[in-house]
Amino acid sequence: MSIRDRLSGNEAIAIAMKQINPDVLPAFPITPSTEIPQYFSQYVANGEVDTEFVTVESEHSAMSACIGSEAAGARTFTATSSAGLALMFEMLYVAASSRLPITLACVNRALTGPININADHSDSMGARDSGWIQIYSENNQEAYDNFIQAVKIAEHKDVMLPAMVCQDGFITSHAVENIELIEDAAVKTFVGDYSPEDYLLNEKDKLAVGPYDTVSFYLEHKRQQAEAMINAKRVALEVAAEYEAITGRKYGLFETYKLEDADTALVIINSTAGTAKDAIDALRNAGKKVGLLKIRLFRPFPKDEIAEALKHVKAIAVMDRAESFSAAGGPLFAEVRSAMYDCAEHPAIVNYIYGLGGRDVRTTDIESVYTDLDTIVESGNIGETYRYLGVRE
Amino acid sequence: MKNKAGTMITTNISWHDITPGGMVYGGGTAASFKTGDWRTMKPVFKADACTQCLLCAPVCPDSAIPVTDSKRLEFDYDHCKGCGICFKVCPFGAIDFVKEEK
Numbered sequence A: 001m002s003i004r005d006r007l008s009g010n011e012a013i014a015i016a017m018k019q020i021n022p023d024v025l026p027a028f029p030i031t032p033s034t035e036i037p038q039y040f041s042q043y044v045a046n047g048e049v050d051t052e053f054v055t056v057e058s059e060h061s062a063m064s065a066c067i068g069s070e071a072a073g074a075r076t077f078t079a080t081s082s083a084g085l086a087l088m089f090e091m092l093y094v095a096a097s098s099r100l101p102i103t104l105a106c107v108n109r110a111l112t113g114p115i116n117i118n119a120d121h122s123d124s125m126g127a128r129d130s131g132w133i134q135i136y137s138e139n140n141q142e143a144y145d146n147f148i149q150a151v152k153i154a155e156h157k158d159v160m161l162p163a164m165v166c167q168d169g170f171i172t173s174h175a176v177e178n179i180e181l182i183e184d185a186a187v188k189t190f191v192g193d194y195s196p197e198d199y200l201l202n203e204k205d206k207l208a209v210g211p212y213d214t215v216s217f218y219l220e221h222k223r224q225q226a227e228a229m230i231n232a233k234r235v236a237l238e239v240a241a242e243y244e245a246i247t248g249r250k251y252g253l254f255e256t257y258k259l260e261d262a263d264t265a266l267v268i269i270n271s272t273a274g275t276a277k278d279a280i281d282a283l284r285n286a287g288k289k290v291g292l293l294k295i296r297l298f299r300p301f302p303k304d305e306i307a308e309a310l311k312h313v314k315a316i317a318v319m320d321r322a323e324s325f326s327a328a329g330g331p332l333f334a335e336v337r338s339a340m341y342d343c344a345e346h347p348a349i350v351n352y353i354y355g356l357g358g359r360d361v362r363t364t365d366i367e368s369v370y371t372d373l374d375t376i377v378e379s380g381n382i383g384e385t386y387r388y389l390g391v392r393e
Numbered sequence B: 001m002k003n004k005a006g007t008m009i010t011t012n013i014s015w016h017d018i019t020p021g022g023m024v025y026g027g028g029t030a031a032s033f034k035t036g037d038w039r040t041m042k043p044v045f046k047a048d049a050c051t052q053c054l055l056c057a058p059v060c061p062d063s064a065i066p067v068t069d070s071k072r073l074e075f076d077y078d079h080c081k082g083c084g085i086c087f088k089v090c091p092f093g094a095i096d097f098v099k100e101e102k
Ligand code: SF4
Pocket: B042, B043, B059, B060, B061, B062, B063, B064, B065, B075, B079, B080, B081, B082, B083, B084, B085, B086, B087
């Protein structure tokens, strides 16, 4: 039996955390993720969870505490946004290389500067090479579902990597939507107990974690860590299949929307996919063959599957809600275009930087991108690939 | 140092067999890591001047002054890194501090 409710994206994450009942949750508040530890601290105060809630003086300390407790053998969660994630930067790498499956709720917010508290993906995109699994969510339901699945993917013995579950700050974190929750007991059964093979509190088998690594071994450790990320793709699909069996909700590496016969397509991350679906419905009614590929798993990046799904399209716009200041396009563009390189016939691919600092994206903005793609198809001329959407000229 | 399968971790080990994140199995493994060869200065124990006051042993950051039956013994040169703290601390001139000759 599922439970129908109306929740904000932040509350949905907090409830997923409560249902799992982690051992430790160190956190430091930062807009727009503050509500997650705030709700969770109420559950702790009310005795609804057994979690050790650790109040810390910074996000660097929050991630350090996560590393210590996860290495000890305790299932550990945290939440953050923007500058908070940036302050964790050093420790994110330690968590991943020490193979500690911490689960982090990242509520996407622009990185300073100028200072801004609204949604874009510059925070998590900045951490994309840290070795964390990254899963993105279009809406509150996906944020909830993805968080529960992420715990299981991260802790799988063939993975043992930390995972961050991302959603758009305010747009989904603070907007209340209808949601279907799983019953507490079913969530606990699905996720299971955390029983790592190696952990510091094991008095029988002594262990040291996070030693200095010399030049003779570092490369081998990195190759092994890379293998875990390669495995995460298969495990994510296995976990999604198990999740579908209990919820009926289907998840994959990405979602396609009316893509199968599309002539033009967008590649999008997070909430703007919802806006794009509305635009696609309107354009389809007008007879236009338009589609969408929405990224769910960004790390690992499912390059082969993405190429397969997009190879028949004539023109693609990759939408980046983050700058990379390469002066050549955003991070998603670089990866998608690289994935398409192995196709026998490359579709035309352009990039749009959009929605930075929470700039609203309307269906008319999305429609204008499809119009641009039509122009490329008709003229055969791609033009400048690095573009901005909705910027005042 | 070995992995779970009992294979010694040497510079020939493949990435498949190395321990995840460099985890070190077993306790007290620092003893097998000979840090003494980093030394450029070396403490020398002059047993005849020593009163066995034992001020030196607890301040050694490398536990390189073994103590048995309330008596300090010769330096453990496998692990002494030659910092000179024991030499500074000894009130009886029972420790010399000289250039390491290799
Ligand atoms: S020189 Fe330093 S490391 Fe060596 S025995 Fe003295 S205190 Fe210990």
